[in-house]
Amino acid sequence: MSTPSGAETIFIRGGRVIDPAHGRDETADLLLVDGVIQAVGRLEFTAPCRIIEAEGLVVAPGLVDMHVHLREPGQEYKEDIASGTRAAAAGGVTSVACMPNTQPVADDLSVIGYIQERARQTGVVRVFPVGAITKGLQGQVLTEMGLLQRAGCVAFSDDGRPVSDSAVMRKALEYARMFDALLIQHAEEPSLSGNGCMHEGVVSTRLGLAGIPSAAESVMVDRDIRLVALTGGRYHVAHVSTREAVEAVRRARQERLPVSCEVTPHHFSLTDEAVIGYDTDAKMSPPLRGGVDRQAVLDGLAQGVITVIATDHAPHDEENKRVEFCRAANGVIGLETMLPVTLELVRDGVMSLSACLAAMSYHPARLLGIPHGTLAVGAAADVVLFDPEESWTVDARQMRSKSKNSCFHGRRVKGRVKQTIVGGRIVYTDEGR
Amino acid sequence: MSNLWTRKHLLGMAGLSREEINTLLDTAVSLREVNRREIKKVPTLRGKTVINLFFENSTRTRTSFELAGKRMSADVVNMSVASSSVKKGETLLDTLANLQAMNPDVVVIRHPESGVLEFLANNLNAALVNAGDGRHEHPTQGLLDLLTIQDHLPLLDRDSFAGLVVAICGDVLHSRVARSNALGLKTLGAEVRFVGPSTLMPSQAEEAFGVTVHHRLEEGLAGAHVVMMLRLQNERMNSPYLPSVREYAEFWGLTRNRLRLADPKAIVMHPGPINRGVELSSEVADDPDCSVILEQVANGLAVRMAVLYLLCGAGVRR
Amino acid sequence: MSVAFTDELLLTSSETLALIDSLAARLHAERLGLPNPEARAGEWVVIGIRRGGALVAERLWQRLCERLQVKIPIGYLDITFYRDDLDTIGPNPVVGETDLRMDIDHKHILLVDDVLFTGRTIRAAMNALFDYGRPERVELLVLLDRGGRQLPIQPDHVGLVVQAGSGESFKVVDKGENVHVVRRKPG
Numbered sequence: 001m002s003t004p005s006g007a008e009t010i011f012i013r014g015g016r017v018i019d020p021a022h023g024r025d026e027t028a029d030l031l032l033v034d035g036v037i038q039a040v041g042r043l044e045f046t047a048p049c050r051i052i053e054a055e056g057l058v059v060a061p062g063l064v065d066m067h068v069h070l071r072e073p074g075q076e077y078k079e080d081i082a083s084g085t086r087a088a089a090a091g092g093v094t095s096v097a098c099m100p101n102t103q104p105v106a107d108d109l110s111v112i113g114y115i116q117e118r119a120r121q122t123g124v125v126r127v128f129p130v131g132a133i134t135k136g137l138q139g140q141v142l143t144e145m146g147l148l149q150r151a152g153c154v155a156f157s158d159d160g161r162p163v164s165d166s167a168v169m170r171k172a173l174e175y176a177r178m179f180d181a182l183l184i185q186h187a188e189e190p191s192l193s194g195n196g197c198m199h200e201g202v203v204s205t206r207l208g209l210a211g212i213p214s215a216a217e218s219v220m221v222d223r224d225i226r227l228v229a230l231t232g233g234r235y236h237v238a239h240v241s242t243r244e245a246v247e248a249v250r251r252a253r254q255e256r257l258p259v260s261c262e263v264t265p266h267h268f269s270l271t272d273e274a275v276i277g278y279d280t281d282a283k284m285s286p287p288l289r290g291g292v293d294r295q296a297v298l299d300g301l302a303q304g305v306i307t308v309i310a311t312d313h314a315p316h317d318e319e320n321k322r323v324e325f326c327r328a329a330n331g332v333i334g335l336e337t338m339l340p341v342t343l344e345l346v347r348d349g350v351m352s353l354s355a356c357l358a359a360m361s362y363h364p365a366r367l368l369g370i371p372h373g374t375l376a377v378g379a380a381a382d383v384v385l386f387d388p389e390e391s392w393t394v395d396a397r398q399m400r401s402k403s404k405n406s407c408f409h410g411r412r413v414k415g416r417v418k419q420t421i422v423g424g425r426i427v428y429t430d431e432g433r
Numbered sequence: 434m435s436n437l438w439t440r441k442h443l444l445g446m447a448g449l450s451r452e453e454i455n456t457l458l459d460t461a462v463s464l465r466e467v468n469r470r471e472i473k474k475v476p477t478l479r480g481k482t483v484i485n486l487f488f489e490n491s492t493r494t495r496t497s498f499e500l501a502g503k504r505m506s507a508d509v510v511n512m513s514v515a516s517s518s519v520k521k522g523e524t525l526l527d528t529l530a531n532l533q534a535m536n537p538d539v540v541v542i543r544h545p546e547s548g549v550l551e552f553l554a555n556n557l558n559a560a561l562v563n564a565g566d567g568r569h570e571h572p573t574q575g576l577l578d579l580l581t582i583q584d585h586l587p588l589l590d591r592d593s594f595a596g597l598v599v600a601i602c603g604d605v606l607h608s609r610v611a612r613s614n615a616l617g618l619k620t621l622g623a624e625v626r627f628v629g630p631s632t633l634m635p636s637q638a639e640e641a642f643g644v645t646v647h648h649r650l651e652e653g654l655a656g657a658h659v660v661m662m663l664r665l666q667n668e669r670m671n672s673p674y675l676p677s678v679r680e681y682a683e684f685w686g687l688t689r690n691r692l693r694l695a696d697p698k699a700i701v702m703h704p705g706p707i708n709r710g711v712e713l714s715s716e717v718a719d720d721p722d723c724s725v726i727l728e729q730v731a732n733g734l735a736v737r738m739a740v741l742y743l744l745c746g747a748g749v750r751r
Numbered sequence: 752m753s754v755a756f757t758d759e760l761l762l763t764s765s766e767t768l769a770l771i772d773s774l775a776a777r778l779h780a781e782r783l784g785l786p787n788p789e790a791r792a793g794e795w796v797v798i799g800i801r802r803g804g805a806l807v808a809e810r811l812w813q814r815l816c817e818r819l820q821v822k823i824p825i826g827y828l829d830i831t832f833y834r835d836d837l838d839t840i841g842p843n844p845v846v847g848e849t850d851l852r853m854d855i856d857h858k859h860i861l862l863v864d865d866v867l868f869t870g871r872t873i874r875a876a877m878n879a880l881f882d883y884g885r886p887e888r889v890e891l892l893v894l895l896d897r898g899g900r901q902l903p904i905q906p907d908h909v910g911l912v913v914q915a916g917s918g919e920s921f922k923v924v925d926k927g928e929n930v931h932v933v934r935r936k937p938g
Binding site: 205206207278319322325326327 | 447524526547548556566568570642
């Protein structure tokens with residue numbers, strides 16, 4: 001019953017099966033054969049196979065995180081594909097799109113090929129590379145988007161930096177449109193951010209830290225949307241954090257422009273107050289914003305303006321985090337806390353469970369053009385089983401990621417991944433702690 | 434006694450209660466007497482080691498702490514660390530691990546970046562005194578200013594800080610002195626105004642500190658009992674912050690004429706060093722009827738002695 | 752933080768004042784009032800140790816001046832910064848001001864404290880005193896001597912010798928004119 005790929009026949013019995021792609025939310029069974037979903041519904045299956053009793057658990061499509069930094073190649077001391085994909089599996093994530101700001105930059109076929117090869121050798125979840133928009137992330141010369149896409153890049157981004165030059169961004173959108181490729185913009189006007197290291201507001205004023213105004217994000221989103229209108233290129237705002245940017249995306253979508261955006265769990269659940277005490281694990285780009293911005297992001301999720309939740313999983317070692325606040329690296333890890341923190345949205349009445357799951361699976365998969373994030377019969381058997389009621393306390397030291405820079409360390413959360421299945425292979429089982 | 438000093442560190446004015454501030458000020462008042470004697474030394478901190486660790490040049494503040502330690506009979510060691518050498522490999526934690534090995538009782542730290550003291554407090558055993566971190570806080574300056582103002586309350590016909598109007602004027606954005614003063618003054622019940630050009634005013638200062646913000650000096654000075662002028666750093670000039678010294682002095686400099694808008698008995702303060710003719714005219718700075726700048730320096734010494742005294746015994750459980 | 756204790760009146764206000772008065776009378780008779788050139792009133796300075804000693808010194812000084820028909824100088828000493836117990840009991844939250852405006856070089860100092868116990872306070876006070884000058888001689892007057900010395904220090908003038916039970920302390924309580932002495936017992 002085991003195939004050479006390691007995929008077994010698995011019968012998942014009696015769980016609450018939620019498949020946002022098909023509006024399914026019911027108690028049902030799921031049959032996985034040869035790495036694909038064979039059947040969903042009330043099933044009679046008696047052949048010998050692995051049986052998972054899923055009563056009390058939610059059975060959902062494996063999560064798709066379209067914004068992850070796996071750090072390989074170049075910064076394997078922070079994370080590598082082996083550890084990053086294991087962290088993903090522990091978080092119920094079965095597909096990750098990895099950002100190109102590696103060393104060397106993923107702007108070339110050889111680097112993309114290397115990442116794919118390493119993912120095959122050492123990864124436990126699906127890894128989809130995002131290629132750079134410009135060579136070396138320098139914001140000047142376009143990469144070979146056509147070839148890179150053919151090689152497997154699911155989107156393009158200079159993430160970590162914006163494409164700052166308006167003419168280059170216009171050309172990139174025009175060029176990407178020919179291949180129907182998605183451009184993901186880290187929207188931040190660098191001259192407005194200056195040497196800021198947190199959100200500009202009451203807290204930055206109290207702490208005496210140079211601030212980054214909300215306008216640094218919205219100025220660039222506004223500009224880009226004008227360029228989308230001009231070029232028709234597909235445009236996605238990474239980690240949106242401000243009210244003005246959400247409003248800009250809302251207007252663009254009302255105008256039927258090919259514009260979308262994502263938000264991270266930390267941006268919708270925390271504010272700049274988390275920086276008090278100069279906690280470098282609350283330092284990221286864009287910064288945690290004020291209460292008004294956070295509410296706007298929640299409204300954007302509730303109203304379907306923000307369709308994707310992605311982690312911006314950004315591992316950093318202690319040498320880059322246990323330093324003065326201003327010198328500390330930007331970013332936090334998030335793969336292993338994405339699901340429970342997002343479930344707070346259900347608890348708080350912001351979104352339904354099905355909508356949350358769609359934002360973490362079906363929607364990003366569609367944007368990236370990958371056939372995942374669904375429990376359709378015939379689809380790859382990428383499945384997550386989680387207990388939506390189990391409470392636990394986040395402990396960064398227990399995480400699979402090589403780095404421990406979680407802004408949720410110590411947070412009491414609800415919802416625990418019990419099992420993660422990729423292509424019919426069980427890649428994570430909760431041992432119970 | 435309810436007003437015991439129990440804090441291990443003095444990281445800032447933020448969070449200090451009215452009672453704690455008063456304990457610090459009362460202790461400083463008692464210690465001022467030591468500085469007036471022929472033998473300006475008490476044996477209180479004999480055998481204690483104070484390290485002055487300055488990542489930023491400041492002869493005045495460092496000397497003040499050094500003298501404070503010595504007048505209390507502590508052993509004082511000065512260490513200047515150029516920020517560049519910190520950049521070159523040796524991390525702040527390494528520097529401090531070295532310090533730790535010397536087992537000091539108090540480490541006085543000045544650093545160009547905000548929040549460094551909080552970072553170190555979590556990683557070191559010694560008591561830490563913030564001698565200025567970035568644009569965050571400079572609590573001993575705040576305390577010495579409070580003490581100076583307190584001395585002048587009777588001359589201002591007031592018996593407490595309640596209702597006292599203090600105008601803090603100039604480059605508030607980059608000023609740790611403004612922050613520490615605003616926090617302390619508000620805790621003691623004073624009314625605080627931030628006065629300065631909009632490019633040098635921090636975001637949402639009203640909400641952050643409970644102050645009022647004024648962009649015209651005349652408006653900010655009106656009826657003020659205390660006028661605290663801040664130093665304008667040269668590097669702010671010819672930048673997007675300010676077009677020129679001439680323009681700044683014209684609109685933001687304190688002259689005798691402008692001072693007439695304040696309370697007739699108003700005192701003028703400045704943390705030093707003064708840019709004469711820029712933020713403060715010499716006729717005001719040198720006028721003994723209003724300028725209390727030299728009193729600030731004397732009080733600085735007493736306040737720092739008080740801080741060292743209280744911190745050296747604060748680890749004791751009672 | 753508050754430790755339970757009970758106060759028991761040891762000396763009423765009038766008893767306290769009478770005790771101080773008798774000390775003044777004795778000093779006048781035996782020391783300051785004599786025609787002895789070494790002990791002329793003009794050479795004497797009364798110095799009270801804050802805080803309890805200052806209360807006693809002030810009243811004693813008034814009585815003395817009345818008897819001598821001349822105002823001799825009085826000063827106050829706060830010995831907080833000379834104590835040797837910062838590491839064991841921590842900083843004193845209330846530090847009084849030392850007020851010694853007179854020259855003490857070559858003077859006869861009458862050092863006044865309320866209760867003499869271990870002797871450490873007196874040790875600290877003498878160190879403090881010598882930072883201000885070099886007195887000719889120093890005599891120690893205490894209202895109560897409760898024994899329990901840890902240093903070789905003995906008073907020259909004592910109001911009352913008392914026996915102290917374990918954990919007990921004695922306090923001079925100042926209620927304006929109404930100074931009295933209590934025995935403070937734990938529990």
